[in-house]
Structures are given as structure tokens and as C-alpha cells.
Amino acid sequence: MTDLVLDDVSRWYGNVVAVNDVSMTIGPGVTGLLGPNGAGKSTLIALMSGFLAPSAGAVTLDGQPVWRNPSVYSRLGLVPEREVSFSYLTGRQLVQASAELHRLRDPRTATRRALEEVDLVDAADRAISTYSKGMRQRAKLASALVHEPEVLLLDEPFNGVDPRQRMHLMELLTRMGEAGRTVLFSSHILEEVEHIARHVEVVVSGRHAASGDFGAIRRLMTDRPTRYTVRSSDDRRLAAALMAHPGVRGVGLEAPTGATELHVEVTDMGAFARALPALARSEGITVRELTPTDESLESVFTYLVQS
Known part of the structure; x- marks a missing residue:
């Protein structure tokens, strides 16, 4: 059982508090990180993935610190919201580079499997600069999945994705959650979360506002x-x-x-x-x-x- 734990985590930039004393546990299955734009969702995901140091508190993966601990990356995959920087590469080259950075025994086979998983095989040998927004999103996802991580973190993964690709991505994340992986994705749209996440963590202005079953939280919002x-x-x-x-x-x-x-x-x-x-x-x-x-x-x- 894989648990990603935030214990009284805060992050500030000078006098600006981006995340304020947040505690939550993300376990196996699909969890939605829900909140309006500017709530601190991206900062929380950066903290969870070890790309940002907590100003206070701790982030751990099964008891091991995430910050300054490269060993966690063999178990963790990240799909950031920002666009892919290496747009001159083909989709296949991007994913294979990730496989080689993880020192996988057979990078080519792992790359092919990841591209198949996100339905990007047909466009794999085109430059990423020619991809639509949704295709670039799938290329990032394949890169994050190539080493078959136990934990997958996705920052606003449905932004710019067309309805067919959205449905495919939702089905993929659902299957991963059902297989016992720990999947967390952020969104500011209630309907996106409702489709695939039963457990929800809600953040507002950097604070942890609510946690629990999506249905109960949705009823609270509606009532x-x-x-x-x-x-x-x-x-x-x-x-x-x-x-x-x-x-x-x-x-x-x-x-x-x-x-x-x-x-x-x-x-x-x-x-x-x-x-x-x-x-x-x-x-x-x-x-x-x-x-x-x-x-x-x-x-x-x-x-x-x-x-």
C-alpha cells in the first residue's frame, strides 16, 4: 500500500503564503485535488513530487522524505501543467529519453508500451511542435508512465483536451486506480472530478478546506x-x-x-x-x-x- 503524506506543510515566498499548514494523506485509487484557480494546487503537486521544498512541515512517500531524495522518482510519475520544453523532439524521443533517464533495462520496449497506453503510437514519430494541445498532454503522460510508477501526479491534465481524448484519459486513470496505483490529479472543474474520483481533497487560498467522499462534498456545495x-x-x-x-x-x-x-x-x-x-x-x-x-x-x- 502506497501512501503520500503531507504533514503540516506550508510554503511561502517572502511575505506571500502559497500553501498554509496542509495535512492530507493520498492513498491507492484516484484522488481529485479540487480548488479554484490560484488556490495552491500546482504548489502542492510540486511539493508532493519533490520539485519544491516545504518551508515548514514534511512530505513523505511511505515514510521516506520526498525532497532531496532521488530514489522516490523510481516510484513516482509527474505530469506538469506547463508545456513540454523539448518540442523539437518527436513524441517517441521524449518518452524514450525519460526511459533512459530512469535507466530501464529495455527503454525501447518501455517506450512503445507507454505510447500504446496513451494511444499516441500513430503520431509518435512526429515532432511535438506539430501536436495539438491534447496530443502534447498525452506525450507528457506517456513520459511519466514509462517506468510504471506506483504514484502518478497530474496537474490540470484535462486542459485543452478534446472530448474523445478526455474520455480516454479518464478511462486510463480509472484503470490505474482500480489496479491499486496512487493517482492524484488537480482540477478546478467539479464535473471532471465527479467522473473519476470518489475521494476529494479541496483547497482554497492555500488552505485545506475539505476532505472525503466526493458525493458528500458535492452535496455540501449544493446545499x-x-x-x-x-x-x-x-x-x-x-x-x-x-x-x-x-x-x-x-x-x-x-x-x-x-x-x-x-x-x-x-x-x-x-x-x-x-x-x-x-x-x-x-x-x-x-x-x-x-x-x-x-x-x-x-x-x-x-x-x-x-x-
Whole structure:
């Protein structure tokens, strides 16, 4: 059983704190590292892969430190978000170079197997500079898989990948997790994580916000108070009517640009969406606009941190 453990890990750059006192254990199977852009996901993956030293705390792989321990690279593979620097190489040359750096006994056979695993054989002898974004992503993945690592870390692996390639990559990561490998991938998109990761680690502003089963965390996100802006033919009357509704937690009237805006905070988004038309009709009010105001990932994750 392979466990990658972060124990009270922090990383700062001068006065900027990128990761703040994070503890988590990544075990066999597929884990999603979820958070909005700028949350610290890439920094955490760099710490986990030994490419960045913790300013405080420790990162270990089965009890062995990752930082300044080259022996862990025989067990660990990394697919970074940044583009491949050696775009003048062919895909085959890139993967074989990785095989030779790992001092594999048969680099050619290992290269062929890795290229087959990511479905890149047909384009293997073309220069990477001619590849699409998705093909470059697969070339990076083949390079990381060539030595058959027990642990695979992927930073935003689905960025720029077309739907067919996305499905292939999701199936590959799922198979690896089912085979007992430890797979962690970062994403800022809930739907990507939902497809393949049952276990989720959520980070926000460098802090560890939540950990556990994806379904439970998704329900927490869905059940959070939701805010709407409503415009109607009579905002004041509608506000008074809404205050009596059990699913409404708060109502406010504002006039930021001269026109009145009705702001409503609800605890049950579905019940509110069903009740509003009937309530407006009974009061003789026309609802002209209903807009959610906090549907961004940042607002969802902020709610998690504050819960």
C-alpha cells in the first residue's frame, strides 16, 4: 500500500503564503485535488513530487522524505501543467529519453508500451511542435508512465483536451486506480472530478478546506445558501412576500444604479425556484429577471472554508 503524506506543510515566498499548514494523506485509487484557480494546487503537486521544498512541515512517500531524495522518482510519475520544453523532439524521443533517464533495462520496449497506453503510437514519430494541445498532454503522460510508477501526479491534465481524448484519459486513470496505483490529479472543474474520483481533497487560498467522499462534498456545495438578484414589477411587495417563505434566509433591497435590486438568500435552491413563480402570481407581480450571483467556484469553496 502506497501512501503520500503531507504533514503540516506550508510554503511561502517572502511575505506571500502559497500553501498554509496542509495535512492530507493520498492513498491507492484516484484522488481529485479540487480548488479554484490560484488556490495552491500546482504548489502542492510540486511539493508532493519533490520539485519544491516545504518551508515548514514534511512530505513523505511511505515514510521516506520526498525532497532531496532521488530514489522516490523510481516510484513516482509527474505530469506538469506547463508545456513540454523539448518540442523539437518527436513524441517517441521524449518518452524514450525519460526511459533512459530512469535507466530501464529495455527503454525501447518501455517506450512503445507507454505510447500504446496513451494511444499516441500513430503520431509518435512526429515532432511535438506539430501536436495539438491534447496530443502534447498525452506525450507528457506517456513520459511519466514509462517506468510504471506506483504514484502518478497530474496537474490540470484535462486542459485543452478534446472530448474523445478526455474520455480516454479518464478511462486510463480509472484503470490505474482500480489496479491499486496512487493517482492524484488537480482540477478546478467539479464535473471532471465527479467522473473519476470518489475521494476529494479541496483547497482554497492555500488552505485545506475539505476532505472525503466526493458525493458528500458535492452535496455540501449544493446545499449551501444561494444568493439571487431578482427584478420584478414590484420589488418591495415581492420582498415582503418572500420574507414569509420558509426557504428564504434573507432579503435585501438595494439601488446601486438608481434602479431597485432585490437580493434574496435561500437555503433550498430547488424549492425556491419552484415557489417563486406561484408566489409572484398570487401577489399579482411580474418577475422580469432572476440571476444567481454566487455560482462561481470561488464562492462555493469559500463557503466550504467557512462551514
